[in-house]
Amino acid sequence: MTAPRSPTASGSRRWVFWIFLALAVFYLGVEHRAHLTGTLRWLPLAILLLCPLMHVFMHKGHGSHGGHGQDRNADAKGSPRFSSRSAG
Numbered sequence: 001m002t003a004p005r006s007p008t009a010s011g012s013r014r015w016v017f018w019i020f021l022a023l024a025v026f027y028l029g030v031e032h033r034a035h036l037t038g039t040l041r042w043l044p045l046a047i048l049l050l051c052p053l054m055h056v057f058m059h060k061g062h063g064s065h066g067g068h069g070q071d072r073n074a075d076a077k078g079s080p081r082f083s084s085r086s087a088g
């Protein structure tokens with residue numbers, strides 16, 4: 001049989017983990033400061049340039065854009081909005 005864990009034991013482990021993680025991030029930042037400053041300078045431009053690529057690749061599952069709304073709203077085809085387009 002295993003002994004039941006006390007809430008303080010799991011809480012102290014959580015604190016130790018977060019302190020270790022904070023120290024690791026701090027020392028990685030200090031040691032790689034030159035790399036980080038060079039990267040942070042180009043970050044806004046990289047985000048701006050990635051927007052079109054994300055748009056292209058994230059619309060991959062949609063199919064073509066020609067079929068928007070054709071199968072949906074079958075009861076709305078008799079509405080004035082759709083009839084005014086076909087009248088012209």
